[in-house]
């Protein structure tokens with residue numbers, strides 16, 4: 001049994017904030033799982049995960065297998081790997097991919113800096129792919145690098161939104177019951193047609209559930225089940241929990257999962273996944289000010305306007321930028337009140353590039369300038385500001401989306417209020433949409 005350190009789930013906080021159990025709660029649950037008291041410290045089963053990723057995604061209807069389809073320019077499977085690898089108590093992750101996609105998969109692992117991933121060749125069916133993944137974890141394999149876990153999680157590579165709390169629940173239940181899997185209420189009623197295409201019978205919807213992923217098993221149970229099962233099971237079966245029941249008489253514990261556990265299957269699911277990701281990374285905005293003037297100052301007024309416009313979003317003024325970057329804020333509004341150049345924006349861009357924050361998600365930077373006809377001639381200001389196009393092209397290479405916003409700054413208070421409101425609306429839209437086609441544009445409010 002491996003040590004399961006309290007609070008060892010630090011990396012799980014990486015990426016957009018997770019819902020459900022957090023930090024201390026997770027550590028406490030991990031202790032409970034082990035059954036060991038505080039005096040004994042935490043210990044828990046060694047856990048590994050197998051991800052079948054060898055399908056062709058026929059139902060998606062595109063040439064690229066769906067697990068490699070890009071969402072915000074990053075392959076879907078990378079999001080799933082990120083979700084699993086940030087769980088510190090999952091020790092090994094085995095991914096089953098086709099020989100044809102092996103190199104592509106290696107590139108994905110390298111480019112997105114995934115850690116602790118081993119690759120095996122997939123099989124012609126999902127069950128065969130999973131079996132290959134399990135074999136890689138068995139002790140008597142030649143060239144064995146991985147250790148046999150006590151519990152193994154099985155999770156589809158095309159379910160990117162799996163959270164640590166549901167993983168912990170299925171693992172805990174698997175340790176107690178031998179097998180466990182996430183379920184969801186049925187959306188539609190399941191009916192059985194007869195051979196002539198007419199209704200034979202209908203199932204009572206409230207008595208049935210949709211079986212989702214993740215699932216977890218005592219390793220010996222699921223490995224035994226796969227070793228015993230028939231070719232028919234391997235060819236046509238779709239349910240791992242059923243194999244554990246049929247061949248090992250293990251009745252899986254069923255765990256209620258969240259709606260986000262759904263399997264990306266059709267093209268529309270990619271759009272849904274993209275929307276979820278965009279929403280998650282738009283929950284915090286950092287306003288970087290080139291002035292420390294009082295609250296009445298126009299930069300602060302824009303910040304207040306943003307807070308009103310986006311009342312569910314955390315809007316913070318950036319004092320300690322390094323810390324804010326470390327906390328994984330993906331949206332920055334750089335307000336230039338005192339200056340009419342990109343010096344402040346440039347400093348921020350340098351910090352972002354050094355931080356590697358944009359490896360996983362596109363970071364939005366909006367450089368805001370104020371257009372005050374009385375102090376700087378329009379032509380001179382524009383000449384300066386047009387340089388944003390070059391900057392934007394350059395930083396796009398590192399996945400930073402740079403936009404310019406010119407806010408009209410009239411003397412008339414009512415008009416100024418209106419410009420600021422419009423500016424806040426544009427900022428909100430740019431952050432929400434993350435449209436790379438608009439980078440380097442100077443929008444006017």
Ligand SMILES: Nc1ccn([C@@H]2O[C@H](COP(=O)(O)OP(=O)(O)OP(=O)(O)O)[C@@H](O)[C@H]2O)c(=O)n1
Nearest residue numbers: 052053054055056057058059124125126129157
């Ligand atoms: N021979 C196979 C078939 C499927 N899978 C994986 O099993 C998971 C769930 O299967 P499914 O959604 O059915 O994927 P596909 O078989 O790719 O899709 P489709 O049925 O539309 O062809 C996916 O991560 C898929 O890559 C696999 O590893 N090996």
Ligand SMILES: O=C(CO)[C@H](O)[C@H](O)COP(=O)(O)O
Nearest residue numbers: 126156211212213238239263
């Ligand atoms: O939902 C699941 C668990 O029960 C699996 O993801 C599902 O069985 C995969 O099967 P298929 O390849 O036929 O979609």
